[in-house]
Amino acid sequence: MHKLRLLDFLDRDEDSLSGEERASLPTLPEVMYTQPNPDGSAKACRNCVMYATQRGQCYLHDPGLSIRPNAICSYHVYCPTPMRIFTSVIPMRPLQPDESRLRDTEGGAACEGCCYYAGGDEKGECMAAVGEWGEPAKVEAKGLCSRWECEEEEEFDFEIEE
Numbered sequence: 001m002h003k004l005r006l007l008d009f010l011d012r013d014e015d016s017l018s019g020e021e022r023a024s025l026p027t028l029p030e031v032m033y034t035q036p037n038p039d040g041s042a043k044a045c046r047n048c049v050m051y052a053t054q055r056g057q058c059y060l061h062d063p064g065l066s067i068r069p070n071a072i073c074s075y076h077v078y079c080p081t082p083m084r085i086f087t088s089v090i091p092m093r094p095l096q097p098d099e100s101r102l103r104d105t106e107g108g109a110a111c112e113g114c115c116y117y118a119g120g121d122e123k124g125e126c127m128a129a130v131g132e133w134g135e136p137a138k139v140e141a142k143g144l145c146s147r148w149e150c151e152e153e154e155e156f157d158f159e160i161e162e
């Protein structure tokens with residue numbers, strides 16, 4: 001069913017992509033692909049080590065940004081029990097939401113809900129990234145990368161609290 005926003009964009013069918021066109025697509029490391037969460041959950045701030053639950057803060061973003069538990073960005077690192085509050089903060093330049101691709105979601109993000117995913121409940125292929133020989137990259141249904149796109153994803157509307 002997800003075939004394929006990329007090919008729609010190119011106005012091409014899958015078999016007609018040339019080797020050169022496939023070679024121009026990124027590899028999985030280049031799009032920061034990560035393996036599924038060990039517990040099989042969808043990836044979201046609520047299971048990220050950078051999240052503090054009490055005020056919806058992310059360690060990498062502006063601490064005044066109130067981020068909902070089901071949001072996701074490209075820097076997710078799995079942790080089953082995020083902190084409630086941060087006990088210390090290192091002075092640093094926070095990531096901007098458009099840099100990290102911070103987005104809100106209904107229930108977290110995974111390849112299986114991505115417009116570029118073609119496959120089954122456990123494994124499939126990604127049409128926005130390639131493997132070693134230029135073939136569609138092999139991914140797991142619960143994996144995720146920074147190119148994730150979904151029809152249902154919500155517009156970014158997080159507010160910074162003063």
Ligand code: SF4
Nearest residue numbers: 045048050051058073
């Ligand atoms: S915004 Fe990104 S890094 Fe921050 S808590 Fe959410 S997923 Fe983790």
Ligand code: SF4
Nearest residue numbers: 111114126145147148
């Ligand atoms: S299917 Fe989507 S989320 Fe998964 S690797 Fe491909 S672009 Fe990234």
